[in-house]
């Protein structure tokens with residue numbers, strides 16, 4: 001149980017905005033700050049408390065904004081610094097916090113720092129990136145093959161973990177730190193509430209530059225993964241992925257770097273926070289000197305969300321956090337701009353609507369800070385783009401070319417594979433209405449990625465707003481219940497059943513309240529027996545929320561009947 005009052009970032013529900021696709025305020029087919037600001041009332045009504053904004057900085061968009069060419073400005077297509085300030089103050093006016101995306105590992109190859117660095121071997125920034133005379137090993141970039149790229153002006157190679165347009169910074173150079181910390185302060189000075197740290201694990205590499213021993217390159221490994229059939233083959237490929245990159249991750253120095261960064265945040269008033277794109281709880285330091293949160297990614301690393309998976313995940317995750325000498329706070333999510341959308345990925349094509357409600361309830365009732373991804377609240381689905389010329393995610397374009405050129409895969413199949421692995425499918429424009437272009441942009445405008453045509457089949461905000469039974473209204477209600485139920489925010493997690501396949505039931509218990517959550521993942525009606533559950537036995541259950549029709553209160557239960565796919569939240573109260 002938390003001993004001190006929870007901080008805002010422990011109570012908040014975060015909502016990730018992918019700025020290119022959220023709201024197009026000026027009708028040019030690309031999202032922008034004017035659009036986001038206009039939608040703040042929508043977000044306030046939805047009931048979220050904080051926004052994580054994916055990169056909004058100038059960028060040539062080789063990696064959709066994660067290749068930053070100026071850390072202290074706004075991409076012109078998104079607006080101006082003034083537009084950003086308006087967005088920030090309007091968010092704060094509605095009690096919505098804002099954290100930004102901090103990309104430390106690399107810059108764009110069009111960043112002035114890199115342009116200077118690559119121009120000669122003796123310029124002032126010559127040592128700001130990782131330069132070598134000849135590739136010292138067989139390291140791969142996780143996006144586009146060889147990790148070492150040649151530059152003729154220096155007759156040298158630079159290192160990049162991601163695209164070759166994303167050169168890794170040399171974080172051993174104090175000038176790099178200084179420049180990046182200046183940029184970090186720039187937005188903190190403007191009042192942002194913290195940062196999500198992009199790809200922190202890749203900042204430092206193995207100092208010995210040890211080669212990997214996987215008998216394949218990146219494209220071959222990806223392809224082998226697609227062709228793997230048996231569980232053994234899949235396991236072998238999984239092991240290869242780990243082995244291929246293990247020397248390029250988590251090198252010495254990261255904890256000290258995180259401490260420096262944390263010290264900067266702590267100079268500011270108002271509990272500015274850091275959440276790392278990593279699941280390693282070691283980056284939470286001693287509870288006060290590194291990151292506030294890291295994601296529970298293992299929860300989403302599965303094909304299906306099942307009660308046994310969740311149970312095991314919670315057991316392991318909370319046990320890990322429990323080994324920390326401070327109360328480490330969990331952070332749960334099921335989707336983001338890098339993964340297939342929750343609705344598609346964890347649906348079964350038969351009960352998708354019901355499953356979406358269970359998944360939302362899961363993230364919003366488990367112990368920890370929840371992160372939602374824009375569009376999941378209306379059940380947006382993946383859009384498979386099978387024309388390779390329409391892909392914007394360049395790692396997918398690279399893979400398409402490798403398949404056709406190097407691996408002799410027929411173009412039709414390559415296009416399908418590229419579409420499947422591309423992250424474009426889960427980054428399409430937000431669907432605001434059933435107007436053409438899903439109401440994202442005017443009808444005659446070509447949006448930066450195609451709008452998913454399912455906007456015309458009810459997957460849009462306006463239609464769902466008007467329908468009390470919609471997923472959107474379900475999210476709103478659930479968010480309200482969460483806010484009004486302290487146990488769901490602060491309470492400890494107590495699993496109730498240890499091995500049922502069909503449903504997942506647990507308590508959240510805070511000092512002042514106990515809440516019972518039941519998620520029935522099956523088509524069956526389930527009878528629950530509480531006669532041996534000490535926290536519930538002989539008590540009343542006051543129903544706070546149900547996705548099925550229910551009476552509002554129930555007698556002191558010996559048992560409880562839960563409908564197929566029902567989400568049930570109740571308060572456990574002393575029997576009168």
Ligand code: GLC
Pocket residue numbers: 063066067103162198199277337338
């Ligand atoms: C992170 C981002 C991803 C990006 C990569 C490189 O994983 O979430 O979108 O491509 O870092 O910056």
